[in-house]
Amino acid sequence: MSKQELEVIGQDAARCPGLSTAPLDENQAADLAKVFKALGDPVRLRLMSMIASRGRGGEVCVCELTPAFDLSQPTISHHLKLLRQARLIDCERRGTWVYYWVLPGVLDKLAAFLTTTQPAGVTA
Amino acid sequence: MSKQELEVIGQDAARCPGLSTAPLDENQAADLAKVFKALGDPVRLRLMSMIASRGRGGEVCVCELTPAFDLSQPTISHHLKLLRQARLIDCERRGTWVYYWVLPGVLDKLAAFLTTTQPAGVTA
DNA sequence: GGCTTGTATTGACGTTCGTTGATGCAACCT
DNA sequence: AGGTTGCATCAACGAACGTCAATACAAGCC
Numbered sequence: 518m519s520k521q522e523l524e525v526i527g528q529d530a531a532r533c534p535g536l537s538t539a540p541l542d543e544n545q546a547a548d549l550a551k552v553f554k555a556l557g558d559p560v561r562l563r564l565m566s567m568i569a570s571r572g573r574g575g576e577v578c579v580c581e582l583t584p585a586f587d588l589s590q591p592t593i594s595h596h597l598k599l600l601r602q603a604r605l606i607d608c609e610r611r612g613t614w615v616y617y618w619v620l621p622g623v624l625d626k627l628a629a630f631l632t633t634t635q636p637a638g639v640t641a
Numbered sequence: 642m643s644k645q646e647l648e649v650i651g652q653d654a655a656r657c658p659g660l661s662t663a664p665l666d667e668n669q670a671a672d673l674a675k676v677f678k679a680l681g682d683p684v685r686l687r688l689m690s691m692i693a694s695r696g697r698g699g700e701v702c703v704c705e706l707t708p709a710f711d712l713s714q715p716t717i718s719h720h721l722k723l724l725r726q727a728r729l730i731d732c733e734r735r736g737t738w739v740y741y742w743v744l745p746g747v748l749d750k751l752a753a754f755l756t757t758t759q760p761a762g763v764t765a
Numbered sequence: 766g767g768c769t770t771g772t773a774t775t776g777a778c779g780t781t782c783g784t785t786g787a788t789g790c791a792a793c794c795t
Numbered sequence: 796a797g798g799t800t801g802c803a804t805c806a807a808c809g810a811a812c813g814t815c816a817a818t819a820c821a822a823g824c825c
Contacts, residue, residue, distance in 0.1 A: 536686075537690070537693035537696070538694065539694055540691045540709075541690040543683065546683040550680070550686050553677050553680035553686070554677075555681075557678030559671040559674040560813085562670040562673055562674045566670070570661055572661070572757075573757075580772090588813090589814070590771085590773090591773075591817095592813070595773090595814085597773095612822065613822050613823060614772085615772060615773090619661075624661065625757055628753070631748045632748070703802065704801070712785095714801085715787095716783070718804085719804090720783085736792065736793075737791080737801055738792095739801075739802060
């Protein structure tokens with residue numbers, strides 16, 4: 518855990534079939550809770566939604582996100598940082614502007630984790 | 642019982658097709674954020690998992706939940722209350738004991754909300 | 766170079782959250 | 796009735812969070 522980011526959904530999802538499958542151990546719960554906590558703020562949820570609405574490979578410039586809120590620019594920047602640390606989004610600077618996108622697969626993996634009906638082909 | 646619970650997933654899910662479908666408005670984001678915030682704590686995630694593992698119609702007595710944690714009994718009771726206020730679980734007193742269960746459909750609706758691939762039959 | 770624009774970081778503030786011991790309440794049992 | 800057990804609520808504490816103004820950084824333009 519040298520870095521601040523977590524890999525929860527990428528790696529843990531393999532040995533963590535689902536919330537309803539079996540009781541989570543402390544480590545799985547701690548990692549996954551960080552992801553849900555990142556989504557547990559209305560501003561961050563809207564940010565995620567605005568970015569995710571662009572679809573696969575879609576990007577959004579920060580200059581489009583910031584004016585959509587009644588919040589200061591540093592606040593939006595802070596929320597974007599938290600979403601990035603939760604490994605939900607990533608960004609790239611391109612000239613003066615910075616573009617954000619949703620990391621591929623994260624949302625669907627999160628959804629699969631919550632689903633109670635057992636997904637068909639899971640190697641348990 | 643106070644009426645401070647929310648109905649987010651039950652009613653809003655209808656006019657709120659998905660996180661990636663279109664940018665959420667402030668109200669949708671505020672309501673949904675409360676649900677994710679409820680899941681954004683390791684203790685509450687483990688509680689949810691322990692209860693959800695019982696499957697449809699399954700129940701868990703508080704007396705089974707509390708000793709699974711290194712936390713005081715009031716703390717567990719407090720977390721269960723938050724999960725109940727988020728309309729993720731419900732409970733019933735039966736004699737001396739209190740039993741908790743996952744409200745049917747909530748987890749799958751949450752999962753559908755996160756899924757990026759458009760679900761086939763949305764009317765269900 | 767210096768100026769301007771877009772974004773991130775810092776430091777500080779008030780608020781919310783997680784936790785606890787103490788207490789209250791409900792249901793059982795003599 | 797009194798005593799006991801299971802769970803919820805209360806009051807209070809430190810820690811974490813969301814927000815902002817000020818500042819710093821990065822890149823383009825004059």
